[in-house]
Amino acid sequence: xxxxxxxxxxxxxxxxxxxxxxxxxxxxxxxxxxxxxxxxxxxxxxxxxxxxxxxxxxxxxxxxxxxxxxxxxxxxxxxxxxxxxxxxxxxxxxxxxxxxxxxxxxxxxxxxxxxxxxxxxxxxxxx
Amino acid sequence: xxxxxxxxxxxxxxxxxxxxxxxxxxxxxxxxxxxxxxxxxxxxxxxxxxxxxxxxxxxxxxxxxxxxxxxxxxxxxxxxxxxxxxxxxxxxxxxxxxxxxxxxxxxxxxxxxxxxxxxxxxxxxxx
DNA sequence: ACAGTATATACTATATTTAGTATATATTTG
DNA sequence: CAAATATATACTAAATATAGTATATACTGT
Numbered sequence: 001x002x003x004x005x006x007x008x009x010x011x012x013x014x015x016x017x018x019x020x021x022x023x024x025x026x027x028x029x030x031x032x033x034x035x036x037x038x039x040x041x042x043x044x045x046x047x048x049x050x051x052x053x054x055x056x057x058x059x060x061x062x063x064x065x066x067x068x069x070x071x072x073x074x075x076x077x078x079x080x081x082x083x084x085x086x087x088x089x090x091x092x093x094x095x096x097x098x099x100x101x102x103x104x105x106x107x108x109x110x111x112x113x114x115x116x117x118x119x120x121x122x123x124x125x126x127x
Numbered sequence: 128x129x130x131x132x133x134x135x136x137x138x139x140x141x142x143x144x145x146x147x148x149x150x151x152x153x154x155x156x157x158x159x160x161x162x163x164x165x166x167x168x169x170x171x172x173x174x175x176x177x178x179x180x181x182x183x184x185x186x187x188x189x190x191x192x193x194x195x196x197x198x199x200x201x202x203x204x205x206x207x208x209x210x211x212x213x214x215x216x217x218x219x220x221x222x223x224x225x226x227x228x229x230x231x232x233x234x235x236x237x238x239x240x241x242x243x244x245x246x247x248x249x250x251x252x253x254x
Numbered sequence: 255a256c257a258g259t260a261t262a263t264a265c266t267a268t269a270t271t272t273a274g275t276a277t278a279t280a281t282t283t284g
Numbered sequence: 285c286a287a288a289t290a291t292a293t294a295c296t297a298a299a300t301a302t303a304g305t306a307t308a309t310a311c312t313g314t
Binding site for chain 4: 028029030040041043044045047048060062063064065
């Protein structure tokens with residue numbers, strides 16, 4: 001994968017936020033949609049472009065489509081996420097807030113509504 | 128400066144090559160033009176957009192306009208250049224070739240043609 | 255003041271990216 | 285099989301970015 005393609009990808013704050021979320025574990029489209037507060041179409045299109053780029057992979061669980069970062073994660077992605085998280089910049093705060101929101105959402109859909117893809121729930125269960 | 132702006136900048140291979148060159152020291156437009164083999168207009172426009180973004184600064188020496196990276200260099204830029212140079216990827220090879228070409232060009236215009244902005248020549252003189 | 259060199263800008267054409275609306279597909283449940 | 289939910293795609297409109305040509309500006313040396 002070309003570095004420039006990766007930069008183009010993370011040059012969009014929204015896409016960077018997606019990567020940041022997925023780095024914490026797989027998620028389905030509707031949950032990312034809720035965390036990032038974007039319309040379904042936009043979410044779906046961004047995910048599919050990132051998948052096509054080779055950064056993400058997806059599988060279906062019921063009606064849910066679960067996306068995750070490919071393994072191994074592209075080094076340039078990891079390096080930049082790392083950097084940004086330590087940079088104490090505005091973007092970094094956003095990324096942190098997203099992660100917090102993710103935690104809360106997973107807890108809610110797992111424990112309260114009992115309506116969560118298994119793979120996503122497990123992130124809570126085993127900790 | 129927003130991270131996304133920096134990513135957008137280095138997502139263009141040409142602009143990344145400019146940053147890579149300038150990281151080794153200031154250069155005037157016509158020399159970068161020669162090293163990167165791009166038309167004058169393109170070079171000038173890219174430089175001016177990067178300057179406007181706050182990554183570069185320029186000053187005049189005679190008819191030459193000398194560009195350099197702002198000091199201190201944006202950390203995200205440094206981190207990524209570092210990463211790319213160690214990554215042994217296709218882009219990295221290009222960046223390395225550019226640096227070699229830069230050395231040769233500066234030597235030529237300094238010693239042979241004696242036609243080089245002082246600030247640029249000095250990079251050779253003192254080593 | 256004039257010619258030559260280096261650089262920048264205006265304007266235009268073209269390509270690329272993004273966003274929105276509507277619709278389609280896949281799956282589950284009753 | 286019909287209804288509901290989650291996701292994807294086609295199509296279009298709008299915004300952005302890029303490239304090219306021509307022209308302008310700034311400076312130097314004569």
